[in-house]
Amino acid sequence: MRRLLKKKHGVEMSKSGVxxxxxxxxxxxxxxxYRSYKRDPEEMKNYxxxxxxxxxxxxxxxxxxxxxxxxxxxRSDAHRGTTWGKIGQTxxxxxxxxxxxxxxxxxxxxxxDMKFSSxxxxxxxxxxxxxLNKLHADVGRPIIVIADNASYHTGGVVQRYIKxxxxxxxxxxxPKYSPELNPDEQVWNHAKAxxxxxxxxxxxxxxxxxxxxxxxxxxxxxxVLSFFQLPDTQYAAKAVY
Numbered sequence: 481m482r483r484l485l486k487k488k489h490g491v492e493m494s495k496s497g498v499x500x501x502x503x504x505x506x507x508x509x510x511x512x513x514y515r516s517y518k519r520d521p522e523e524m525k526n527y528x529x530x531x532x533x534x535x536x537x538x539x540x541x542x543x544x545x546x547x548x549x550x551x552x553x554x555r556s557d558a559h560r561g562t563t564w565g566k567i568g569q570t571x572x573x574x575x576x577x578x579x580x581x582x583x584x585x586x587x588x589x590x591x592x593d594m595k596f597s598s599x600x601x602x603x604x605x606x607x608x609x610x611x612l613n614k615l616h617a618d619v620g621r622p623i624i625v626i627a628d629n630a631s632y633h634t635g636g637v638v639q640r641y642i643k644x645x646x647x648x649x650x651x652x653x654x655p656k657y658s659p660e661l662n663p664d665e666q667v668w669n670h671a672k673a674x675x676x677x678x679x680x681x682x683x684x685x686x687x688x689x690x691x692x693x694x695x696x697x698x699x700x701x702x703x704v705l706s707f708f709q710l711p712d713t714q715y716a717a718k719a720v721y
Contacts, residue, residue: 523655528715535624535652536719542647544622546719547587547595547615550664551603551630554672554690555581580683582690585611587625588664590708590720592701596667596694603630605637612641616649626652628659663716666707667697 481498485491493501502508539546585603586596595615599607616623627633633651642651659665671693680686697703708717 518657520656524658524661527655527658527661531652532626532715532719535626535650538650539624539719542622544624544650545589545591545593545619546624546626546716547589547593547619548662548664548716549585549587549611549625549627550659550662550668551583551585552668553581553583554668554675580680580686582687584668584694586664586667586694587611587615588667588704588707590663590705590717592704593619594667594698594704596698603632605632605635608632609638609641612638612649612651616645622648622650624650624652626654626662628654628662629656660710660712661715663707663710663713666710666713667694670697670703670707 481502482493482495485493485498535546538544582598583600583603584596584598585608586594588594595618597611597614601607612623612625615625632638633653638651642649654661671690674693675690678689680689705717707713
């Protein structure tokens with residue numbers, strides 16, 4: 481801010497002076513929300529005004545359940561949160577230094593349902609179809625799945641599967657570079673935040689801890705419903721049939 485003032489207006493101010501000025505203007509230091517500059521506002525508007533309402537109308541017409549899907553790689557060395565320590569001294573937490581990771585895919589619905597599965601290797605069309613097939617079987621009625629624009633979501637393997645289901649499985653796409661519109665992103669945010677506060681020494685402990693967290697999310701309908709109450713996800717909260 482100091483450099484900007486000097487560059488644009490030739491005004492030099494101290495750090496404390498800039499802080500007082502910003503406070504006077506009603507501003508305060510806050511953790512920012514990051515958004516991709518590659519987002520297309522028109523594409524987002526079209527999704528919110530036309531694409532999603534169209535999918536919601538289709539769900540109502542054919543009695544389908546809507547699910548938002550996302551994949552993630554969860555690592556054991558992602559540390560978050562706080563711990564107790566003496567005032568004025570930064571606490572130190574020792575861990576094994578080993579790194580473990582698990583690849584997962586999950587799906588959430590505006591009804592508060594949550595499904596998840598782990599997989600090895602990279603996600604591809606075959607693995608994605610396997611998850612869709614299990615999800616459809618678990619739900620027991622037509623499903624409309626909304627995911628991001630990963631190439632394997634729209635590749636030939638998935639498209640052939642969708643066609644073979646004869647309308648039982650429909651696949652919709654979120655706008656590019658807009659993960660904040662996907663309520664399922666909150667599954668990973670919540671799971672990673674809880675996992676990062678735990679001490680895990682082995683990969684088996686890591687798997688057990690992560691599975692326990694995901695099952696607890698799955699059992700908490702209210703928690704899953706809260707993923708649809710954020711400013712960017714409320715649009716999807718009423719798609720319940």
